[in-house]
Amino acid sequence: MVGTVESTEWLTPAMVRITFGGPGLQRFAPKEFTDQYVICQFVPEGAPYSPPFGDEANLAAPEHRPRIRRFTVRKWDEADRVLTVDFVVHGSEGYAGRWAQRARPGDLLQMRGPGGGYRPDPEADWYLMAGDESSLPAIAASLEVLPAGRSCEVALVTDDAGHEIALESAADLHVRWVHRNSSAAPETLLLDAVGSVHWHRGRPDVFVHGEAGEVRAVRKHLVAARGIDRNSSSISPYWRRHHDDETWRAVKKDWLAEADRDLDAGV
Numbered sequence: 001m002v003g004t005v006e007s008t009e010w011l012t013p014a015m016v017r018i019t020f021g022g023p024g025l026q027r028f029a030p031k032e033f034t035d036q037y038v039i040c041q042f043v044p045e046g047a048p049y050s051p052p053f054g055d056e057a058n059l060a061a062p063e064h065r066p067r068i069r070r071f072t073v074r075k076w077d078e079a080d081r082v083l084t085v086d087f088v089v090h091g092s093e094g095y096a097g098r099w100a101q102r103a104r105p106g107d108l109l110q111m112r113g114p115g116g117g118y119r120p121d122p123e124a125d126w127y128l129m130a131g132d133e134s135s136l137p138a139i140a141a142s143l144e145v146l147p148a149g150r151s152c153e154v155a156l157v158t159d160d161a162g163h164e165i166a167l168e169s170a171a172d173l174h175v176r177w178v179h180r181n182s183s184a185a186p187e188t189l190l191l192d193a194v195g196s197v198h199w200h201r202g203r204p205d206v207f208v209h210g211e212a213g214e215v216r217a218v219r220k221h222l223v224a225a226r227g228i229d230r231n232s233s234s235i236s237p238y239w240r241r242h243h244d245d246e247t248w249r250a251v252k253k254d255w256l257a258e259a260d261r262d263l264d265a266g267v
């Protein structure tokens with residue numbers, strides 16, 4: 001499946017919204033999940049192939065093979081068959097962020113999917129959603145389907161107020177934005193923000209995604225201090241500081257197992 005860039009729009013200084021259309025998306029079959037994602041294949045500079053590509057890409061020299069990255073489907077427009085993805089642009093490293101920063105109408109991106117696993121439970125008593133810019137698209141999409149009037153606590157980390165985006169929901173939203181640039185301890189901001197949300201009565205539906213270490217600390221807190229059910233909550237890392245996605249995927253399984261052992265041991 002190949003998407004053709006139709007438009008680009010900077011939502012914040014570090015987030016660019018890209019819409020994809022074209023004949024390559026005719027067979028895109030959306031799922032019901034609000035965290036549904038596509039698996040994008042970015043082509044390294046100098047590679048001897050370009051989208052649409054087949055097996056030749058995986059036979060190329062290692063430095064030229066496609067770089068796999070997951071990105072949330074912020075929106076799928078069934079009538080016009082247009083896919084919207086919000087990409088974080090985070091400096092001069094990596095493939096996806098730099099590709100998105102330079103994308104122009106007509107550019108092609110090869111992708112597979114969608115996958116996904118979360119949609120807000122309409123039976124929950126209230127909702128807790130937390131994360132950073134990388135999970136903002138999934139959180140924004142989830143907020144849009146919440147039942148009217150139900151309480152939703154949201155904790156989000158961004159660089160500063162200029163990186164916030166407007167969030168819409170029929171729910172009763174309480175959004176807490178916290179900012180790295182004005183914090184002495186940016187890596188514990190998410191935990192502190194989640195720790196200070198109002199804890200409503202009844203069963204919460206919890207969605208927390210973002211940087212691995214931050215998400216791990218929040219999960220530990222929510223399980224140990226708030227007694228949430230770790231298995232029925234959607235809490236997992238989307239990326240890891242100081243690791244590119246290849247390095248992170250190589251250790252992710254062991255890292256998740258270790259995080260579970262921490263919980264079991266009450267560490």
Ligand SMILES: Cc1cc2nc3c(=O)[nH]c(=O)nc-3n(C[C@H](O)[C@H](O)[C@H](O)COP(=O)(O)OP(=O)(O)OC[C@H]3O[C@@H](n4cnc5c(N)ncnc54)[C@H](O)[C@@H]3O)c2cc1C
Pocket residue numbers: 037069070071072073085086087088089090093094095096097098133134135137138237238239240241242243244245246
């Ligand atoms: C299911 C799923 C859905 C996701 N949805 C989105 C989405 O909708 N939008 C989105 O922007 N991201 C999303 N992500 C995260 C995204 O896949 C990763 O951030 C990815 O590593 C970006 O690839 P890259 O090539 O730009 O950087 P990489 O080559 O992977 O990393 C290069 C360097 O940048 C750092 N880095 C990576 N991501 C970030 C970041 N977000 N902020 C700061 N530094 C970073 C790394 O630690 C590394 O040091 C999602 C991840 C998953 C698993």
